[in-house]
Amino acid sequence: xxxxxKVKGILFGLILPIIVYAFFSILRPAVxxxxxxxxxxxxxxxxxxxxxxxxxxxxxxxxxxxxxxxxAEMILYEIMATIYYQMGGFWLMVVLTMVSAFVVGxxxxxxxxxxxxxxxxVGLGLxxxxxSLGEVLSTNRSTVIGGDATILAGAxxxxxxxxxxxxxxWFLLNKSRFGAQARAVGGNLALAKAAGIKDHVVGxxxxxxxSVFAGIAAIFTLSRGAGVTAQTGLTSxxxxxxxxxxxxxxxxxxxxxxxxAGIYIGAVSMSIISIGLVSIGFDSELNSTVTSAxxxxxxxxxxxxxxxxxxKVRREVAAARIRKDKNTGSNS
Amino acid sequence: MKKLLALLLxxxxxxxxxxxxxxxxxxxxxxxxxxPGTSEPDEGGDxxxxxxxxNFRMGYFDTGSQDGTxxxxxxxxxxxxxxxxxxxxxxxxxxxTSDAYLDxxxxxxxxDVDAVALPWVSFMYAGSPAAVKKCExxxxxxxxxxxxxxxxxxxxxxxxxxxxxLFLGCFYQNETDAAYSAMETLHNYGCDQIGYIGLAASxxxxxxxxxxxxxxxxxxxxxxxLVEQRDTNVTLTAEGGATTVENFLTAYPEMDGLIIAGxxxxxxxxxxxxxxxxxxEDDFKVAAIDFPDDMATYAESGVLVYDSGGHVTGPVYLxxxxxNIMNGTPLAEGGQSYNQQYIKLxxxxxIMGWMEIEDEIVYNTDELLQCLQVNNPDFDLDAFVEMVxxxxxxxxxxxxxxx
Numbered sequence: 001x002x003x004x005x006k007v008k009g010i011l012f013g014l015i016l017p018i019i020v021y022a023f024f025s026i027l028r029p030a031v032x033x034x035x036x037x038x039x040x041x042x043x044x045x046x047x048x049x050x051x052x053x054x055x056x057x058x059x060x061x062x063x064x065x066x067x068x069x070x071x072a073e074m075i076l077y078e079i080m081a082t083i084y085y086q087m088g089g090f091w092l093m094v095v096l097t098m099v100s101a102f103v104v105g106x107x108x109x110x111x112x113x114x115x116x117x118x119x120x121x122v123g124l125g126l127x128x129x130x131x132s133l134g135e136v137l138s139t140n141r142s143t144v145i146g147g148d149a150t151i152l153a154g155a156x157x158x159x160x161x162x163x164x165x166x167x168x169x170w171f172l173l174n175k176s177r178f179g180a181q182a183r184a185v186g187g188n189l190a191l192a193k194a195a196g197i198k199d200h201v202v203g204x205x206x207x208x209x210x211s212v213f214a215g216i217a218a219i220f221t222l223s224r225g226a227g228v229t230a231q232t233g234l235t236s237x238x239x240x241x242x243x244x245x246x247x248x249x250x251x252x253x254x255x256x257x258x259x260x261a262g263i264y265i266g267a268v269s270m271s272i273i274s275i276g277l278v279s280i281g282f283d284s285e286l287n288s289t290v291t292s293a294x295x296x297x298x299x300x301x302x303x304x305x306x307x308x309x310x311x312k313v314r315r316e317v318a319a320a321r322i323r324k325d326k327n328t329g330s331n332s
Numbered sequence: 333m334k335k336l337l338a339l340l341l342x343x344x345x346x347x348x349x350x351x352x353x354x355x356x357x358x359x360x361x362x363x364x365x366x367x368p369g370t371s372e373p374d375e376g377g378d379x380x381x382x383x384x385x386x387n388f389r390m391g392y393f394d395t396g397s398q399d400g401t402x403x404x405x406x407x408x409x410x411x412x413x414x415x416x417x418x419x420x421x422x423x424x425x426x427x428x429t430s431d432a433y434l435d436x437x438x439x440x441x442x443x444d445v446d447a448v449a450l451p452w453v454s455f456m457y458a459g460s461p462a463a464v465k466k467c468e469x470x471x472x473x474x475x476x477x478x479x480x481x482x483x484x485x486x487x488x489x490x491x492x493x494x495x496x497x498l499f500l501g502c503f504y505q506n507e508t509d510a511a512y513s514a515m516e517t518l519h520n521y522g523c524d525q526i527g528y529i530g531l532a533a534s535x536x537x538x539x540x541x542x543x544x545x546x547x548x549x550x551x552x553x554x555x556x557x558l559v560e561q562r563d564t565n566v567t568l569t570a571e572g573g574a575t576t577v578e579n580f581l582t583a584y585p586e587m588d589g590l591i592i593a594g595x596x597x598x599x600x601x602x603x604x605x606x607x608x609x610x611x612x613e614d615d616f617k618v619a620a621i622d623f624p625d626d627m628a629t630y631a632e633s634g635v636l637v638y639d640s641g642g643h644v645t646g647p648v649y650l651x652x653x654x655x656n657i658m659n660g661t662p663l664a665e666g667g668q669s670y671n672q673q674y675i676k677l678x679x680x681x682x683i684m685g686w687m688e689i690e691d692e693i694v695y696n697t698d699e700l701l702q703c704l705q706v707n708n709p710d711f712d713l714d715a716f717v718e719m720v721x722x723x724x725x726x727x728x729x730x731x732x733x734x735x
Contacts, residue, residue: 042578046578228601
C-alpha cells in the first residue's frame with residue numbers, strides 16, 4: 001500500500017512537466033513530438049545546473065535564510081576553475097575547485113553565522129563581495145577552458161553528476177541528523193533550541209553544504225559553457241532566481257514527491273518552458289515575465305488550496321464541537 | 333559584536349570594489365615622453381615633469397578586464413594617457429546601469445579631473461543629459477565613445493553640448509554596416525536560415541541600428557531570421573549561449589547560421605561549445621559583432637567566419653583631443669561626430685591573422701606624440717579625422733608590420 005501511494009505520488013508530481021510538455025506539443029508538435037528523444041534530452045541536460053543550484057539554495061531556505069549570493073559564489077568558483085585548469089588541466093581543476101568551494105564556503109558560512117541576521121540584505125552584501133572577488137581574479141586573464149575539460153557536460157557524465165548530487169541531497173535532507181535539525185530550526189527556532197539543537201551550527205552546515213553544491217554546479221556549468229565572465233554587482237541574481245523558482249515549484253508539488261525530486265521536476269518544467277517559448281517564437285525579452293507569471297500562478301494556487309484545506313479543517317472542527325455540545329446538552 | 337561584524341563585511345565589500353577600481357594602475361605617475369614640445373600650461377594643468385607637455389588628469393570608466401573588448405580598450409587608453417603626459421584617473425561603476433555610471437561620474441569629477449571619456453552606451457538617452465550637465469557644471473572637458481553620431485545623441489543632450497566649449501566630440505560606430513556585413517558574410521557561406529542573439533530592446537541605439545543592418549541584408553539576400561534571443565538573463569553567460577543554441581537547434585533544425593549582435597564576449601564560448609557538441613561545425617556558421625576572448629579557437633574550428641570589433645580607440649582619440657587643448661593647441665572648435673571604425677574580419681583566416689596582433693597597442697608612443705600639434709604642427713583636424721577613419725586591420729599591419 002505504501003509503495004502504491006509512493007507511485008501515485010510520483011505520478012502526481014510528474015503531472016506538471018507533462019502538462020507543460022503537452023501544451024507546447026500542441027503548439028509545435030514537430031519539435032516536441034517529432035524529434036525523437038532529442039528535445040527531451042535537451043530539456044534534461046539544461047535542467048541540471050538550475051537543479052543543483054536550487055538544491056544548494058534549499059538548505060539555506062530550510063533554516064530560514066534566503067541566500068541569493070549562491071549564484072555569485074558559483075561564478076566565482078567557475079573563474080577559479082579556469083585558473084586551476086590553466087595551472088594543471090582537468091583533474092586539478094575539479095579537485096581544487098571543490099577544495100576552494102569548501103574553504104570559501106566555510107568562510108562565508110562563518111561570516112553569516114557571526115552576523116546572525118536572517119536577512120536577505122546579508123546575502124546581497126555577500127553577492128557584492130563575491131562578485132568583486134571574481135572580477136579581481138579574472139582581471140587580465142583568459143577565463144575559458146579547452147575542449148578537453150568540457151567532458152563532464154556530455155552524457156553519461158552529466159547525468160552521473162546529477163544523480164550523484166541528488167543522492168547526496170536526498171540523504172542529507174531525509175536520512176541524516178543534520179537534515180532533521182535543519183527542518184527543526186526552520187520550522188520553529190524556539191522549539192529547536194529548547195530541544196538542544198545548536199542553531200548556529202546547523203546554519204553554518206546548511207550554508208557550507210550550499211557552497212559545496214555551488215562548487216559542483218560551477219564545474220558542470222563551466223563544462224557546458226567552456227568559459228565564464230565575471231559579473232559585477234548584483235547581475236548574478238538572475239541565475240539564483242531561476243533556482244528559486246524550482247524550489248517554489250517543489251513546494252507546490254511537495255504533497256506528492258519529496259523535495260529532492262520536486263526541485264528536479266521544477267527544473268525540468270522550467271527547461272520545457274524555455275525551449276517551448278523559443279519554439280513558438282515568443283518574444284525572448286518577455287521570457288522572464290512568462291516564467292514569473294507561471295510561478296505566481298503556482299503560488300496562488302498553492303495558497304488558495306492551502307487556505308481551503310485549513311478552512312475545511314476549521315469547519316470540521318467547529319461541526320464536531322457543535323455535535324459534541326448538542327450531545328452533551330441532550331444527555332444532560 | 334554583530335554590529336562590528338556587519339561593519340567588517342561592509343568594509344570588505346568597499347575594499348574589494350576599490351581594489352577593482354584601482355586595477356590597471358590608473359593613478360600611477362605618467363611616464364616621461366620623448367621629444368617634448370614647448371607649451372604653456374593650460375588652466376587646470378601642470379607642467380608634466382621634464383617632458384614639457386602639460387600634465388592633466390584624464391578620467392575614465394574602468395569596466396575591468398572581463399572580456400575581449402574592455403581589456404584592449406583599457407590597455408590602449410592607459411598607454412595613450414601615459415604617452416601624452418597625462419595622469420589617468422579610473423573609476424569603476426558598481427553595476428551596469430546609467431545611475432551607477434552617473435554615481436561613478438560624480439566620483440571622477442570629485443577627483444579634479446580635467447577631461448573625461450564617457451561611454452555613451454552606458455548612459456543612454458536617459459542618463460546622457462545628466463552626465464553632460466555634470467561635466468559642464470564642473471568645467472571638465474568631455475566626449476562620448478560607443479555612442480551614436482552627434483545628431484542622434486538625443487535632444488536634451490544635444491542642446492547642452494552642441495555649443496559647449498568643453499565638448500570634445502562623439503565617436504560613433506556604424507552599427508548598421510557592421511550588422512549588414514555580418515549577414516552578408518553568412519550569406520556568402522551559404523547560410524540563409526539564421527538565428528539571432530542580440531541586445532535588449534532597452535538598448536535602443538545599438539539594437540535599432542544593428543537590427544536595421546540585418547533587415548537590409550534580409551531584403552538584399554533573401555535571408556530569414558527564424559528566432560531571436562534578447563533576454564539578458566540568458567545572454568550574459570557562456571552557459572546561456574550554450575542553452576540558446578541548443579534551444580535554437582532543437583526548435584529549428586533547419587537553421588544554418590547565427591548572428592551574435594550583442595554580448596558576444598559573454599555567450600561565444602557556450603555558443604561554440606554547443607555547436608561542436610552537436611557536430612554542426614561544417615554546416616553552421618557564426619558571425620558576431622564585438623571580439624570575444626579565445627577567438628582563434630572559434631575561427632580554427634571553422635565556426636566563426638565574421639567578427640567586427642576592436643572599436644577600442646574612442647577614449648584614445650578623446651585623450652588626444654584633450655591633450656591638444658591642454659597644451660594650448662586645440663584641433664577643433666567645439667565637438668563634432670567622428671566615425672570610429674570597426675575592425676572587420678570577414679573570414680576564419682583573417683580572424684586568425686588578427687589574433688597574432690590583438691594584444692598590440694594600436695598607437696605607440698611615437699605615433700601618439702605626433703598627434704600633438706606642439707610636437708607636429710602639421711597635425712590638424714583633417715589629419716586627425718583621417719587617422720580616425722583609416723583605423724583598420726590593414727592600417728595596423730601597415731604601420732607596425734610593413735616589413
